[in-house]
Amino acid sequence: MSLTNASPADAAQAAKSASHVLQTLPAATRNEALAAIHDGLAAARDDILAANARDLELARVAAADGRLSQSLVSRLDLGKKGKWEDMLKGILDVRDLEDPVGRVTLRTRLDDGLELERVSCPIGVLLIIFEARPEVIANIASLAVKSGNAAILKGGKESTESFIAISRVISTALESSRVPNGAIQLVTTRDVIPQLLALDRYIDLVIPRGSNELVRYIKDNTKIPVLGHADGICSTFLEASADPLLAAEVIVDAKTSYPAACNALETLLVQESALSTIFPLVASALAAKGVELRCDAKTKTAALANASPELAAKVVDAVDADYDTEFLAYTLAVKAVADVDEAILHINTHGSKHTDAIITADKALAEQFMASVDAAGVYWNTSTRFADGMRYGFGTEVGISTNKIHSRGPVGLEGLMIYKYKLRGNGQVTAAYGEAEGQKRFRYEQLPL
Amino acid sequence: MSLTNASPADAAQAAKSASHVLQTLPAATRNEALAAIHDGLAAARDDILAANARDLELARVAAADGRLSQSLVSRLDLGKKGKWEDMLKGILDVRDLEDPVGRVTLRTRLDDGLELERVSCPIGVLLIIFEARPEVIANIASLAVKSGNAAILKGGKESTESFIAISRVISTALESSRVPNGAIQLVTTRDVIPQLLALDRYIDLVIPRGSNELVRYIKDNTKIPVLGHADGICSTFLEASADPLLAAEVIVDAKTSYPAACNALETLLVQESALSTIFPLVASALAAKGVELRCDAKTKTAALANASPELAAKVVDAVDADYDTEFLAYTLAVKAVADVDEAILHINTHGSKHTDAIITADKALAEQFMASVDAAGVYWNTSTRFADGMRYGFGTEVGISTNKIHSRGPVGLEGLMIYKYKLRGNGQVTAAYGEAEGQKRFRYEQLPL
Structure with a gap:
């Protein structure tokens, strides 16, 4: 994990490279990294809550001046009853979910020795843009590692101190793991959202976690697919x-x-x-x-x-x-x-x-x-x-999507996955198959999954 | 089906309304409409080939002047050996595929009398933009009707005569069916692609069928998700x-x-x-x-x-x-x-x-x-x-997608589907569930599909 002041393009490129390694790591390695994140955060409780208190103090002043809403101040508070414990428990809950990587959803014998397999795999690089709630960092980093996706995280400025404190811990925890350094990029430089939204050559999916205005702004300003919803009417x-x-x-x-x-x-x-x-x-x-x-x-x-x-x-x-x-x-x-x-x-x-x-x-x-x-x-x-991922029994929720493609409704880990087709042969060529005399026919035998 | 000179926005709005009816029609009704399209085209063979010959004549002149490529002229020719028969057979092949609508992919008993079901359903409105090949109209109209999606078709100007002739037949065939008139919109007015690409409030998915340049132009000029690929390196x-x-x-x-x-x-x-x-x-x-x-x-x-x-x-x-x-x-x-x-x-x-x-x-x-x-x-x-939908055994191919979400690789009918969650209860309220004393717990019992 890198807490970076690098340019958004460099951060995104590094995330893309790391994603190619991360997607090949076995489940045990990804789960170990999640345990390390959990233990690191548990050990650093006092430091993180102190950083969060500094964010809160600034936010309360801003709220008193009318520059910030009271509900945002409330969302910022990591010390609120149960919030810290929920954040830690959430990491282990994600770790304990079934591995979403490598599920075989189709197996067809096209011909003798020519087998087609459709296998679930990570999407690649996620860009997560969120507002005040600092616990989202831990939540999203867990989902990314579990699903084998690299992630670029951009938090709201009100939670900067909490964000940096949590990030340092996650960064140290991941250094002790085989998850590559670049897999989680934390962008703390300001005003970079427009730049990030233009990086469609590196970023595969944007997940906004915040107000309707934030989501609408993102949907209106990027070619990258956005998973989420602006309105809930x-x-x-x-x-x-x-x-x-x-x-x-x-x-x-x-x-x-x-x-x-x-x-x-x-x-x-x-x-x-x-x-x-x-x-x-x-x-x-x-x-x-x-x-x-x-x-x-x-x-x-x-x-x-x-x-x-x-x-x-x-x-x-x-x-x-x-x-x-x-x-x-x-x-x-x-x-x-x-x-x-x-x-x-x-x-x-x-x-x-x-x-x-x-x-x-x-x-x-x-x-x-x-x-x-x-x-x-x-x-x-x-x-x-x-309408909620937890209530639907998905164990975790990435967000609720009102999109018409990919994932719809409450989205769990499944929404962070796509698939690839693997075709294993022993020298078959397409020119040999067809309807003409002397050509071979495909067998299309469905094999057990 | 409407062969329309209406504005793109009116056509798209009509398609959206029709899609809400089309998505509720049973498989038998959709299949009957496909049979009617097949029979109508078979009966109108001579008229359509005559129209196609007029397109070809213009195209050959343009090719001789160097204004059109020879390969485009070749793709235009519906009279080429086997092409007409393949087009007709393709419609029946699509009709005979398993119904992609209404498949239940998840059933969970959240609590007594509270059952969650995930059911496949059409995406909504497709915009298909294609270049010369006139048989694509029949192909895409079939896929749309089979999958319960409304479609707006915009063909290349080189195939205008063929396009209009085929469209009239499909239109008449659908009038005898319960598929609503607006479900297939044929836009023949020129230079409307930029307007269509801006109609993201009505159109849910764009499928370009043509050159890399066409696909790249579309990807660069719309917020609507695009299913396909620009490059195949x-x-x-x-x-x-x-x-x-x-x-x-x-x-x-x-x-x-x-x-x-x-x-x-x-x-x-x-x-x-x-x-x-x-x-x-x-x-x-x-x-x-x-x-x-x-x-x-x-x-x-x-x-x-x-x-x-x-x-x-x-x-x-x-x-x-x-x-x-x-x-x-x-x-x-x-x-x-x-x-x-x-x-x-x-x-x-x-x-x-x-x-x-x-x-x-x-x-x-x-x-x-x-x-x-x-x-x-x-x-x-x-x-x-x-890498081909027919070779993979999908029966039909919408295109090959290099996207990282929704559908990847050769895409069959499945790529035109999404799902919705149905929740059937008998008065349950969310406030009754939780961890507190006196609250109920969810059961999360997976039911057979």
Whole structure:
């Protein structure tokens, strides 16, 4: 690992060279390196927390001056209960995952002595750009080493001291391992993001970990594939046959269990025939949790009919932009739709392909909704907040992708892998195969994996 | 299918809407549409060949004036022996492939009554830009319908008449099917490629079918993911333990069986200790086929020692750029390397991640080469020309990808698919799960597929 003041191009070139070695290391070697990182960090706890305290002090001053948000200060704090322990445990959790490298996913005997094999392998060089949270360095370095990918890490300036302290430890730990030095590049020079984003000849995948603005900036300024999502505009369609209590519980969870998350509910679509039956209970439950309801005319009328003062105070008029907005707050856009078709059309037009749900007792409608909505996650009678790599059982999460190719939805280690085809022969030539007389035919015998 | 003079944005928006319907159609419906396309084309043979003859006439005039290459004229000719029949057969072959839609690749019981399923689904809207070959329209329309993707087709101007004739037939055939009209958009207005490439809000994947220049232009001018390859700089490393006859046969096949193909050999790396033993036979075999050898100093000396006049006439000095050139002709760059490590380094620096081979009798060296070379195809003792979807047994080929994500190497229907996660519950909420007292744990029970 290099903590580098080298130019971004030199760092990226070094990462590319190192990736060619790293991809050939056996799992045991990569796992040993992860154990060394864990032990090194555990031993350096006091130094790192002291560095983090210096970052925090500067950040608190900046927050007091209004130059930094309070939530960013909070994300910066490595000393927060359980955070340090979680970071260390995360490294061992990644180490203990099944090796993603070298999995054979296809074996075909093309002809006698000519066998084709498709084998999983690392993508190459990852560029990870993140904002405040310093523990992301350890997390991402672990994922990179485990998956056999080199990585270039660029952190936010607010966590510089923590970043350098953690980096030094990881660097020393990796020096004692067979993972090549250049495999993890830590770029601390400032204002290099545009330069890094131009290095598509060395960098194979960008993973942004931060605000929507950061992700959008990156997507708009690079030719390198970006794994992640800018927006998480998740919708739920409340269908007329839904169980009212179930609907209220699921919708309240989706909106309020963590409103700042990308998988939180942002738009509620209500079937017109449910406006006077189920919707009032749901609206009341949301208002009781402090959720402001931005309603169109029909849902407003329905919400205000016999509304408690508590609910009435939370109902406001929606504007068009509300249906394209990720509020990340106790705010919900609400709209009436005639039926499942209109709900699907609305979501496919305004959604962000993240996660969308239907609440209904009708299985056929649920299946239609799940088949027709174009999103990474399509849910029936449950909360959009389940869209998460840990909750899906992937063990770790690289991010949540709203891309249409490669990896979609919560992405685990699998998203850092690609494959290569190995073809082993003993002198076969293509000119010998064909349909003409005297030519050979392929056998195409599928072999066990 | 619409043969449209609409604006590119309108065409793309219509394709996106249609894709939401197309993705829900059952396999039988999609297959019926393919049969209808096949039958329609078969019935319209004479009209289409007449239109093609008009294109050919214009192209021959242009070629005579030097405004068009002879090889393009040849690619344009639908009347060439077997081409029409192959086009028709290709449609039925695609129809008869296993349905790629709706395959379940993961099923996990997260908790009682809460089941996660990962299901293959179409990507959405494909933009296919191709040059002269008019049969590509039928080929791509078939792949799109089979895979449940909408497609926007933009052909080269040289095949306009053929394109319009085939399009009308496909359009009529699809009108008799349940595939929505907008699912295949044929854009015939000129100079619209830059506009299409800007429509990343509607188009999910671009597949260029044409020259390296076309592909490079597209890759450089869009944010939409591009599936394909600009260069095919394939190398073979001739190791000292190789069987000389096997080496000569494989290398001659790789270079000469179809030099214009992307999987043809462009660079031969020769181990220094094989220069006086195996290389002369290989060089003579290549020269006998008319291959010009662009040699560095060491390989030149070796080639000229005791060379026949035939061989001597084919040996010329290489310049640096030769090792980064896709000749697509009877020309081969040749270079001496000390060992497998230097060969790997050369390929990882100069190659295009397409297909590279080692010729050796040493299994350990072969495995090292295949693990270390970063390419879609890594071969042992066989010809790079095997890199082909039909030869791999994929039944059809969308193209060959040198990308590092999504699909790599020869790409069949699988490359046109992505997946979505379906989560079916009965009112579960995320707040109920966690490590705290009274919270539930996930079960993560893997279910049979």
